Amino acid sequence: MSAEPHYTLYHPKWYRPRVSVWWWLQNRAYTGFVLRELTSVFVAFFAMVCLWQLRALTQGPEAYGQFLARLRTPLFLALDTLAFLFVLFHAITWFNLAPKAMVLRLRGKRVPDGVIVGLNYAIWLVLSGAVAFVLLRGGW
Amino acid sequence: MVRRITPLLWLLFSAGGTIAALLFPVHLFLAGLAFPLGWLEAPRYEFLQRLVMHPLTRLYLFVLISLPLFHWAHRFRYTLYDGLQLKHLTELIAVLCYGAALLGTTMTVYLLWNIP
Numbered sequence: 331m332s333a334e335p336h337y338t339l340y341h342p343k344w345y346r347p348r349v350s351v352w353w354w355l356q357n358r359a360y361t362g363f364v365l366r367e368l369t370s371v372f373v374a375f376f377a378m379v380c381l382w383q384l385r386a387l388t389q390g391p392e393a394y395g396q397f398l399a400r401l402r403t404p405l406f407l408a409l410d411t412l413a414f415l416f417v418l419f420h421a422i423t424w425f426n427l428a429p430k431a432m433v434l435r436l437r438g439k440r441v442p443d444g445v446i447v448g449l450n451y452a453i454w455l456v457l458s459g460a461v462a463f464v465l466l467r468g469g470w
Numbered sequence: 471m472v473r474r475i476t477p478l479l480w481l482l483f484s485a486g487g488t489i490a491a492l493l494f495p496v497h498l499f500l501a502g503l504a505f506p507l508g509w510l511e512a513p514r515y516e517f518l519q520r521l522v523m524h525p526l527t528r529l530y531l532f533v534l535i536s537l538p539l540f541h542w543a544h545r546f547r548y549t550l551y552d553g554l555q556l557k558h559l560t561e562l563i564a565v566l567c568y569g570a571a572l573l574g575t576t577m578t579v580y581l582l583w584n585i586p
Contacts, residue, residue: 351554367549373490374542376498377535381574383501384531384581387522391515402506410502417498421491431484458496465500468513468521 369420372413379410425450479544479568486541493534528582536575543567 354360379401386397400406428450429443505512513521521527547567550556556563 349555354553364549364553367545367553370542370545370549373486373494373538374546376494376502377538377542377574379501380497380531380535381578381581384522384535384578387515387518388581388585394515394518398506398512401502407503407506410498410506414495414498414502417490417494420487421495424487424491454492454495457492461493461496462500464521465513466510468517 365416366419366423369416369423372416373420375409375413376417421454425454479540482537482540483544484541486537486539487545489533490538490541494538497534522582522585528585532578532582535578536571539571539574540568543571 354364383397386393401410425447429446432446434441434446500510504510522531544567547563550563551560
């Protein structure tokens with residue numbers, strides 16, 4: 331960095347109007363974009379809940395009971411409901427964008443977008459079923 | 471330094487995003503709503519304790535917690551730049567976001583490692 335101010339010939343100053351912090355509320359597509367970006371906050375929230383559960387689990391039955399009691403409070407039920415909606419939004423937008431992120435070719439032909447999206451949803455269904463199967467078996 | 475490992479950060483972002491998309495909805499629905507509200511029978515402590523003893527479960531939990539944290543770090547970093555127009559704080563935001571993800575990963579590894 332030089333101390334001298336840097337001048338560009340014929341460009342004394344760029345014209346850059348200030349944009350409001352709320353620019354994304356004026357257009358539905360922009361709002362959707364920012365909401366999609368915000369899903370990451372809820373992803374991190376639930377990752378931390380998982381970490382917290384793991385810690386409670388390693389500390390013994392009493393600590394684990396306290397963890398479960400905390401999850402039953404209205405605050406956590408509200409947060410978890412909100413987080414569930416955002417995580418669902420993340421999953422749906424993620425799967426729908428998958429064909430744009432990875433282009434698969436079979437025998438030189440591009441696999442249609444619908445097939446890739448469908449495959450993602452199928453894997454989602456199978457994995458969700460498997461997780462539910464393992465965890466629900468533990469209740470008996 | 472951040473610029474040099476950018477491809478790795480994008481890889482962690484997409485791997486974490488996929489894990490979060492595939493596995494978080496079901497885990498969040500069960501642990502956050504169905505079990506606390508009594509819609510479904512929650513797994514017992516002894517069952518879960520036996521489950522986390524298994525090395526495969528530990529690997530699963532490591533992937534389940536760590537990768538989505540890096541997904542958050544990467545996406546949230548850009549949310550802060552664009553959404554709040556904090557372009558002048560680029561370096562600080564990057565250090566805080568990836569640092570938090572790294573801290574969470576370290577805690578996860580520590581806990582998983584110390585399970586008897």
